[in-house]
Amino acid sequence: MAAAVTGAFVVASPWRTSIPPVANIDTSIFSVGAIERGRLVALTGDCMVCHTQEGGKTNAGGLGLETPFGTVFTTNITPDKETGIGTWSYKAFERAMREGIHQDGTHLYPAFPYTSYAKISDEDLQSLYAYLMTQPAVSQPNVETRLSFPMNVRPLLAGWNTLFHRDRQAYTPDDAQSTLWNRGAYLVNSSGHCTACHTPRNALGAEKSGKNQFLAGGFADNWEAPALTDLSSAPIPWTEAELFQYLRTGYSPLHGTAAGPMGPVVTGLAQLPEGDVRAMAHYLASLNPEAKASEATHGALAASLEARSQADADTMLMPGENLFNGACAVCHDSRSGPVLFGARPSLALNTNLHSDQPDNVIQVLMHGISRPALANLSTMPAFKHSMNDTQLESLVHYMRKRFAPDKAAWNNVSGKIATIRKQAGHP
Numbered sequence: 001m002a003a004a005v006t007g008a009f010v011v012a013s014p015w016r017t018s019i020p021p022v023a024n025i026d027t028s029i030f031s032v033g034a035i036e037r038g039r040l041v042a043l044t045g046d047c048m049v050c051h052t053q054e055g056g057k058t059n060a061g062g063l064g065l066e067t068p069f070g071t072v073f074t075t076n077i078t079p080d081k082e083t084g085i086g087t088w089s090y091k092a093f094e095r096a097m098r099e100g101i102h103q104d105g106t107h108l109y110p111a112f113p114y115t116s117y118a119k120i121s122d123e124d125l126q127s128l129y130a131y132l133m134t135q136p137a138v139s140q141p142n143v144e145t146r147l148s149f150p151m152n153v154r155p156l157l158a159g160w161n162t163l164f165h166r167d168r169q170a171y172t173p174d175d176a177q178s179t180l181w182n183r184g185a186y187l188v189n190s191s192g193h194c195t196a197c198h199t200p201r202n203a204l205g206a207e208k209s210g211k212n213q214f215l216a217g218g219f220a221d222n223w224e225a226p227a228l229t230d231l232s233s234a235p236i237p238w239t240e241a242e243l244f245q246y247l248r249t250g251y252s253p254l255h256g257t258a259a260g261p262m263g264p265v266v267t268g269l270a271q272l273p274e275g276d277v278r279a280m281a282h283y284l285a286s287l288n289p290e291a292k293a294s295e296a297t298h299g300a301l302a303a304s305l306e307a308r309s310q311a312d313a314d315t316m317l318m319p320g321e322n323l324f325n326g327a328c329a330v331c332h333d334s335r336s337g338p339v340l341f342g343a344r345p346s347l348a349l350n351t352n353l354h355s356d357q358p359d360n361v362i363q364v365l366m367h368g369i370s371r372p373a374l375a376n377l378s379t380m381p382a383f384k385h386s387m388n389d390t391q392l393e394s395l396v397h398y399m400r401k402r403f404a405p406d407k408a409a410w411n412n413v414s415g416k417i418a419t420i421r422k423q424a425g426h427p
Contacts, residue, residue, distance in 0.1 A: 015155060016105040019095065021087035025079070030130035038131025041124045043268040044276070045117070045191040047132075051077050060084075060138040065111050066221050066423070068205065069151040072111040073143035080137040093129050098168050100161060107157035109145065110205060115164070116193035119171040124191065164206035184283025187276060197225035197261070215287065222423050223260040224359045226351055230288040234351040235305055235404070236298050237291030243281035248274070250373030254302055256350045258373045259364050259380075266373035302349055309348040309403050320398020323391055327383060328399075347403040358396055358410040362420050365392060389417050 042048060051074045053062035061076040079086040085093065085103075092103040100107060100114035108114065120128070150156055171190050173182040188194045197220035199207040207213075217227035226232055234255060242252045250258040250266040258266045269277055285291060315321070325333070332347050347353055352360040368382035383392070393413050400410055410416075 016101050016107075018105040019089060019092040019103050021103065022089045023087070025086070025089075025133055027130075027134050030134060034127045034130045035134055036131075037124065038127035038129070040272055040276075041120070041128040041191050042131055043271050044187055045128075045193065046265060046268055047077065047128075049264040049268065050074050057136075057138045057140065059132070059135060060140040062140065062143050064143075067111055067147075070145075070147040072109050072145045072147070074112075075142045076138065076140050077132060078135055078138040078140075079133050080139050083139055083141050084137060085132065086137055090126065090129050093132075094125060097125060097128075100157070100165065107154045107161070109147075109154075109157070110160065110165075113193040113196040115167075115207070116190055116196060118165070118168045119186070119190035121170045121186075121190075160204060160206070164204070180279050180282050181286060183276070184279035184281070187280050188283055192280065194228065196220070198228050215284075219359075221261055222359070222420065223363055224352075224355060224357050225261075226355065228284055228287060230290060232288065232351065233354045233356065235349055235354050236301055237288055237294060238285065239291045239295050239298070240281050240285035243284050244278055247281060248277050250377055251345070253346070254298060254349055256345045256352070257369070257377060259369050260360065260367075263369065263371065263373040270374060302346070305348040306346060308405065312402065312405060315398065315402045315405075318398045318401065319394040320396075323387070323395045324398055324402075327381075327387075327395070331378070331380070347399060350403065353399055354404045354407055358400070358413055358416055359420065361396055361399065362392065362413075362417055365395065366417075366420060384421065389414060389421070392417050 048058055050063060050065070051059045051061050053060075053064075053074075056062055057078075059076070059078045061074045063074045064071040065074065076084040078084040081087050088096075088103050095101050096103070096108060097114055097120065098118040100110060100112065102108055146152060171186045174185070177185070195207055195215060198215045198218055200213060200216055200218045202208055208216075212229075212231065215228040216231050218225050226234070228238075230237075232238060236254045238255065242254050246252040246255060246258065247266060247269050249270070250263065269280075332345065352364070364380065365387075366382060366384040369378075369380040370382070372379055387395070396413050396417075397409065400407065
């Protein structure tokens, strides 16, 4: 009881003790195997994606992450002694990963997903430390994060942690599940931190934990992260095979192409051992058991959805028809014509067009896909400069009506377009 009380007091303390810096870290003790294992952990956790700004040096920080409370800038995690983590002992590193506490004792903002990283095993965490400490040191000062009151008062995060970060232990396997399922659950819920984007958050920015909230969909960096459970709005349920293909290659014929923040995630997953990606797909598929039961009918359903998108004469009279034919049909129109550029992603099967929110459709139309997840996937042009807001709105309404005719029309599309254009800094 005394230990529990002491632990609770430490967690709730607004000020934590600093951990003394280490003058020199002997990286010769790290084996080649440990460093390689750490590299794979870093790829699973998207370390390089979040801690590298556009055109910047790898892991040197400076990337701005949009949150409801303001922009949080990622930090330099290279082994530079002045601006990075080059003087961090493993003890300091572990505390940051499991508890969200900086080496100097200050609280880290939970935009850094330590609530998930706490579940990483000791072996993987030690290997990640070995990998990071053996990478090139980059001298680049961190960009100060300035949030609005009261979120800018870091000591208040002690209360946040007390309320929302109770599970600080490494993942414990479920004996009732298979080895493959447990491996997938571990990767998804620890280093993969899928819940950070795909679980809705409450008013204080914490992942919701109520019934049916786990991986039920959320927003990240102004993109919708769709539900990964049976709450998914995908017109065809995600099966294990389709999940594996999408996570491994960035493309699923029954669902579409990875874009936005998901593109770099797939780029990292493509470098993992195939068994790890299969394990993640296996675990995620278990969250939607009805998909397996209906798998035999998916081909016929896909054909029906495609045919439906070609037959509505009223849709062809909408203003967006000409815009679609001029900008989109060459790659996406399934009415006729050969496939010209690699795959032809079906819009009739696209999850984003069947979603309750138009955000991802607008994001893709504005920004395109300039850097696909893998080199063999096609790029997509951005229309933010070639279309005005009125044209984009016409096109969005047209695509919703044509490819998801059983769904209600989206509300306030014009407002969403204006907001997303402003967020991107484009007049």
